[in-house]
Amino acid sequence: MYPARTWLSRSFSNISSHPLRVCVVGSGPAGFYTAEKMLKAHQGAEVDIIDRLLTPFGLVRSGVAPDHPETKIVINQFTRVVQHERCSFFGNVTLGSSISLAELRELYHVVVLAYGAESDRDLGIPGEDLSGIHSAREFVWWYNGHPDGKNLNPDLKSTDTAIILGQGNVALDVARILLRPTTELATTDIASHALAALNQSSIRKVYLVGRRGPVQAACTAKELREVLGIKDLYIHIKEVDLLKSSEDEEVLKNNRIQRRVYELLSKAATSGNSHSSSGQGELHFVFFRKPACFLDSGTGHVAGVHFEKTVLKGVGPGKQVAVGTGKFEDLDCGMVLKSIGYKSVPVDGLPFDHQKGVVPNASGRVLTDALGDQTLLEKGLYVCGWLKRGPTGIIATNLYCAKETVASISQDLEQGTLAAVTSLPKPGREGLLQLLDDRNVRIVPFSGWEKIDSEERRLGSLRNKPREKLTTWEDLLKVGTE
Amino acid sequence: MLVSRLSRIGVQTVKQLARGMCTSLCRTGFLQTPYSQCRQPWFELHTDPKAFQGTLFQKHYLFSSTASGSDIGDGSERKEMISVTFVDKDGEEKHIKVPIGMSMLEAAHEHDIELEGACEGSLACSTCHVIVMDVECYNKLEDPTDEENDMLDLAFGLTETSRLGCQVIAKPELDGIRLAIPAATRNFAVDGYVPKPH
Ligand SMILES: Cc1cc2nc3c(=O)[nH]c(=O)nc-3n(C[C@H](O)[C@H](O)[C@H](O)COP(=O)(O)OP(=O)(O)OC[C@H]3O[C@@H](n4cnc5c(N)ncnc54)[C@H](O)[C@@H]3O)c2cc1C
Ligand SMILES: NC(=O)c1ccc[n+]([C@@H]2O[C@H](COP(=O)([O-])OP(=O)(O)OC[C@H]3O[C@@H](n4cnc5c(N)ncnc54)[C@H](OP(=O)(O)O)[C@@H]3O)[C@@H](O)[C@H]2O)c1
Ligand code: FES
Numbered sequence: 269m270y271p272a273r274t275w276l277s278r279s280f281s282n283i284s285s286h287p288l289r290v291c292v293v294g295s296g297p298a299g300f301y302t303a304e305k306m307l308k309a310h311q312g313a314e315v316d317i318i319d320r321l322l323t324p325f326g327l328v329r330s331g332v333a334p335d336h337p338e339t340k341i342v343i344n345q346f347t348r349v350v351q352h353e354r355c356s357f358f359g360n361v362t363l364g365s366s367i368s369l370a371e372l373r374e375l376y377h378v379v380v381l382a383y384g385a386e387s388d389r390d391l392g393i394p395g396e397d398l399s400g401i402h403s404a405r406e407f408v409w410w411y412n413g414h415p416d417g418k419n420l421n422p423d424l425k426s427t428d429t430a431i432i433l434g435q436g437n438v439a440l441d442v443a444r445i446l447l448r449p450t451t452e453l454a455t456t457d458i459a460s461h462a463l464a465a466l467n468q469s470s471i472r473k474v475y476l477v478g479r480r481g482p483v484q485a486a487c488t489a490k491e492l493r494e495v496l497g498i499k500d501l502y503i504h505i506k507e508v509d510l511l512k513s514s515e516d517e518e519v520l521k522n523n524r525i526q527r528r529v530y531e532l533l534s535k536a537a538t539s540g541n542s543h544s545s546s547g548q549g550e551l552h553f554v555f556f557r558k559p560a561c562f563l564d565s566g567t568g569h570v571a572g573v574h575f576e577k578t579v580l581k582g583v584g585p586g587k588q589v590a591v592g593t594g595k596f597e598d599l600d601c602g603m604v605l606k607s608i609g610y611k612s613v614p615v616d617g618l619p620f621d622h623q624k625g626v627v628p629n630a631s632g633r634v635l636t637d638a639l640g641d642q643t644l645l646e647k648g649l650y651v652c653g654w655l656k657r658g659p660t661g662i663i664a665t666n667l668y669c670a671k672e673t674v675a676s677i678s679q680d681l682e683q684g685t686l687a688a689v690t691s692l693p694k695p696g697r698e699g700l701l702q703l704l705d706d707r708n709v710r711i712v713p714f715s716g717w718e719k720i721d722s723e724e725r726r727l728g729s730l731r732n733k734p735r736e737k738l739t740t741w742e743d744l745l746k747v748g749t750e
Numbered sequence: 751m752l753v754s755r756l757s758r759i760g761v762q763t764v765k766q767l768a769r770g771m772c773t774s775l776c777r778t779g780f781l782q783t784p785y786s787q788c789r790q791p792w793f794e795l796h797t798d799p800k801a802f803q804g805t806l807f808q809k810h811y812l813f814s815s816t817a818s819g820s821d822i823g824d825g826s827e828r829k830e831m832i833s834v835t836f837v838d839k840d841g842e843e844k845h846i847k848v849p850i851g852m853s854m855l856e857a858a859h860e861h862d863i864e865l866e867g868a869c870e871g872s873l874a875c876s877t878c879h880v881i882v883m884d885v886e887c888y889n890k891l892e893d894p895t896d897e898e899n900d901m902l903d904l905a906f907g908l909t910e911t912s913r914l915g916c917q918v919i920a921k922p923e924l925d926g927i928r929l930a931i932p933a934a935t936r937n938f939a940v941d942g943y944v945p946k947p948h
Contacts, residue, residue, distance in 0.1 A: 338874035345868060490900035525903045662904055663868060664877045 287314040287354075288681075289696030291376040293363045294383035295319040296326020297663045298653020300346040301670035302380050307352050309678055315355045316376075316697050320362035321415070322712045322744045323720060324350070326384055328663065330414040333441045334456035335448065337734060342663060350714050356697060358704075359712040359748070364615040366709045367700070373648060375699040377690045378677060381618070381627065381634075382652040385610035385659040389625075391433070395562030400427075400570040404438050404607035411445055411466075413459030413737030415744060424469035427602020431573055433559055434607035435478035436486035442605055443474050444495045447549045452499075457728065457735045473550040475599060479558040479578055479590040482509060482533045483516040489528040496536050501551055502544035505537035509555040519586055554599070556580075558590055563598065572600040610659035619646065626658050627651045632673030633680070648689045650677060716748035723747045832925040836863050837883065839933035848920040854880060854929060855916035865931055871916035873897055878915035879905040883928035888913075890923045907932040 290306055292299045295317050303315045323329055325343055332339045350357045363369060363383060372379050388403040390396065402422060409417025430446060432439045445453070450467045458466075478485060482505070485492075496503060510533065512520070520527045533553065544550050557575035565571035575597050578590035612627075614620035621628045621638045628635040629651050636644035652673040653666050661669070680686045695702070704711055720738060727736035738744050831847040836858060838844070848857040855878045858865040866877035879902070882888040888911040894902065898917050905912060915929070 336874070338869050338872035341870050341872060342868040342875065344870065488900070489903055490897075493896065493900065524908070528899070528903060662876075664866075664875055664904070664906070667866065667868075667877065668906060 286312075286693045287696065288312050288378065288690060289376040289694045290315045290378045290380065291372055291696075291700070292317045292380045292382055293319075293372070294326060294381070294653070294655075295321075295324035295346075295357060295359075296382065296384050296653060297328060297342070297346075297666040298382035298384070298656075298670060299326065299380075300324075300349055301667045302382055302652050302673060303355055304345075304349045305670050305674040306380075306677070307349070307354055309674055310681075313354065314696060316700065317350070317355070317357045318361040318363070318700075319357070319359050320366075320383075322359040322741075322748045323717055324357055324359065324714070330409055330412045330417075332412075333445065334412065334458035335444070335453060337456070339663070357714040357717070358700070359714075359717060360745075361704060361709060361711055366704060366707065369615050369617045371703065372700075375695050375703070376648075377686070377694050377696075378648050378650065380632075380650045380652055380673060380677075381655055383612075383655055385612040385625070385654040387611040387613050388606065389609040389611050391559055391606065391608065393559055393561050395564060395570070398562050398564055398570040399568055400602060401562060401604040401606065404432070404434070404442050404605050405610055407442055407605050408438065411458055411462035413457075413462075413739040415739060415741045418459070418461060418739045422465070422603065424465055424471055424603070426470070428470050429473045429475070429601040430471050430603040430605065431475045431477060431599060431601040432605045432607055433477055433573075434486070434609070435476055435553070436607060436609070437488060437491045439476055439605075439607035440487050440491040440495050442607060443476055443551060444491075444498065446471055446474055447495075447501060447551060448498055455732055455734075457733055457737060459737055459739050460731075461739065471603070472547070473552070475552045475554050475601070477554040477557050477559075477573075477575070477599075479556070480580060480588065481516070481555045482553070483512060483519055483526055483530055484580075484588065485526075485529050485533070487529060488525055489532060492529055492532050495551065496532065498549070498551075501549045503536045503540055504544075504550065504552045505533055506555075507537050509553075510534050510537055513580070515580070515582055515586075515588055519588075522586065556590070557597065558592065560592075560596065562604065563600075570601070570604050572598050573604060574598050610654065612655045612659070624658060627655055629656055630676075632656060632669075632676045645685075648686060710745070710749065712745070712748045719750065720744060720748050830922070832920050832922060832927070834920070834924075835926075835928045836861075836865070836880075837928060837930045838864065839931055850920050850922065852920050853916050854878075854918040854920070855914075857920065858915060863931075865915055867916060873901055873914070873917065876901040876905040876914065879907070879932055880913055880915045880918070881907075881909050881930040881932055882911040882913060882918075883930050885911060887924060887927045891918060905932075 288310055290313050292303050292315060299317055299319075303317055306313050306315050317324070325346060328340055328343060349355060361367065363372065363381075369379075388405050400423065402420065406417060406420050407422060410420040410422065432443055445466070446469070450463060453463060453466065520530055556578045558578050560574045560576045562570050563572040563574055576592040577595045577597060579593055580588040581591045582588050611625040619628055619634060619636055619638050628638050628640055630642050632650045632652060634646040634649040634651055635641065636646055650673050652670050654661075656673070657665075657669060681690065701711065724735040724737055728734055730736075738747060830850045832850065834846050834848045834854065834857060836844045836846070844861065844863055846857060846861045846863075848854070853871060855865060855867045855871055859867065865880070867875075868877040869875035871878070882891070891913065894913065894917065898914055901914060902908060902912055905914075
């Protein structure tokens with residue numbers, strides 16, 4: 269395979285006596301692509317990847333849907349990156365609690381932050397904390413066996429209706445998991461607690477609600493085609509919602525993704541039955557509705573969503589936003605999943621743009637000033653992935669993102685901007701391990717993940733699944749450190 | 751000293767593993783040594799290949815073995831070949847011979863051409879995007895399936911004659927095809943240059 273061939277080709281090279289010490293925080297696609305590009309571009313670089321989890325690969329493991337095994341194949345490529353002799357992975361190390369950013373920057377010449385987005389955007393409307401309302405992120409962590417997601421225990425048995433807010437790909441993933449026959453999920457790497465709960469789920473009817481129209485839907489054709497293709501599912505889309513304005517026509521003309529999504533939605537609206545048969549699963553696409561508040565059942569549980577109807581207003585070429593009309597409509601439900609986007613969280617000492625939820629940066633160089641003054645740079649500190657760009661983009665986007673960040677690092681090394689930082693040797697890996705050892709932080713190296721990996725595969729093979737994920741910190745630690 | 755420290759906290763195994771791997775892979779200079787001199791597939795050398803299986807192991811295995819083990823240039827078994835030219839983002843050309851039936855992704859990897867293939871040809875990533883450089887050749891290809899179009903939607907720098915490298919299979923009519931590997935989008939700088947070793 270080419271990656272191994274191209275960069276392992278250089279691996280015999282000299283780790284010089286003063287290696288360039290690089291630490292990448294976060295082992296998702298952004299972290300791994302950064303490590304790969306750094307190892308390739310800098311023969312003298314020693315790259316350590318740390319992650320707060322014991323398991324690497326970020327959202328490829330804990331985000332990508334269990335019924336998308338092909339998407340996870342990229343793990344093979346990432347595995348070859350860590351096996352490079354100048355690369356290491358240390359799991360169970362949390363930036364901000366195991367080690368501070370200031371300490372990390374003392375230990376390494378270059379620190380690249382790629383720790384993703386582990387929080388959620390808020391709607392900021394009344395009733396958001398009623399029980400039965402979860403963020404899609406939590407729900408995804410739950411069905412994907414993230415150790416912090418196991419305790420969510422969403423109640424799928426007390427209602428037949430769920431509302432998903434948002435119409436991005438995550439919303440579609442979540443809808444598909446709720447509606448797809450569990451016999452089809454049973455042979456995936458879905459967490460066993462989730463499979464058991466879905467087996468007993470009484471949810472039959474799912475609303476996917478967007479504040480704008482079908483021309484603006486945030487999902488892509490692949491995911492849409494998949495959810496529309498679920499066996500024996502009744503699909504409902506109001507034909508009036510498909511009417512296009514001249515602005516819409518313009519958008520469709522210039523945007524292939526939107527055009528193909530719109531075509532799929534129109535086709536689905538006009539084909540199929542006009543009524544569902546009893547017991548059949550139902551998926552309703554609802555457009556032009558923005559949530560105004562959540563309705564309380566009287567016991568602190570969500571009973572529905574109060575929506576304001578919207579119309580689109582142009583705010584620039586090809587850009588239309590949803591504005592309320594003052595007309596409202598309620599939809600009843602027993603569960604709400606908010607899928608309106610993820611949000612990154614800052615750590616101590618890190619410049620952060622709270623409005624955008626990203627680290628202010630110029631091509632990956634961290635700016636001191638959150639307002640974006642391009643001249644004040646945090647020396648030796650870089651950013652990549654969702655933490656840099658915000659929570660959008662597919663796995664491949666992080667490849668281009670990492671190329672950009674690594675190009676900035678290379679440029680800074682070449683032009684001497686990093687000279688003050690790199691002229692002196694830094695303790696790097698040795699120093700990190702010393703410090704963590706002094707603090708009794710139990711690091712779990714890549715060999716620990718390999719143990720977890722083989723145990724999960726072994727357990728999976730007993731149940732005709734590709735793997736049975738270990739879903740508690742205790743189990744992961746036990747297997748990973750035995 | 752480093753080693754003793756590492757072993758104390760249990761890192762040694764992973765390092766030994768890594769070292770073993772690198773020794774057996776023995777890749778020498780990039781694009782300099784014919785890869786045939788050292789092209790044992792890495793998975794065969796690993797003590798526990800199971801630990802490295804992809805979710806779709808079967809597929810991955812097949813893919814890897816073709817990619818690393820087929821006998822191009824071995825006179826006796828020579829299959830029918832076509833000429834393919836890859837043009838990289840800097841405009842540099844590489845001419846290769848590709849056996850009928852092989853995908854352009856596999857062919858690129860056989861020849862150390864930098865074409866990403868994150869999903870190893872399972873039509874789930876769009877990183878193997880190539881641009882067919884002349885329309886006539888493009889028209890000789892079968893139309894992309896809906897599934898390929900769905901992935902092309904997400905490819906960076908999409909053009910009218912874009913295809914996914916893993917879906918373009920060598921056939922006689924394509925002899926002489928020229929494929930450009932797109933540069934990253936305008937927003938993202940390209941890692942074209944290699945700085946001096948640090
Ligand atoms: C539900 C979902 C499904 C998706 N499905 C697909 C798909 O099918 N195909 C596709 O192409 N893209 C998909 N994506 C998009 C893709 O997953 C993202 O583009 C990508 O994962 C972002 O990469 P990242 O490295 O920036 O962040 P992440 O992948 O989130 O990686 C961040 C890493 O940092 C670690 N971390 C967090 N905080 C700390 C800390 N304080 N200290 C140390 N480590 C820390 C985390 O444990 C994690 O491993 C999906 C996204 C989501 C949310
Ligand atoms: N298979 C795959 O390739 C795959 C799978 C999953 C995820 N991903 C990727 O991961 C990224 C994240 O996905 P995502 O679904 O979380 O994000 P997303 O694509 O940005 O979608 C967010 C959705 O939430 C809506 N929204 C945002 N704020 C809102 C508010 N205040 N009120 C009402 N609605 C609001 C948006 O509507 P507006 O458009 O009106 O803002 C949009 O419908 C995406 O780039 C996605 O493509 C890919
Ligand atoms: S390699 Fe993933 S789509 Fe071609």
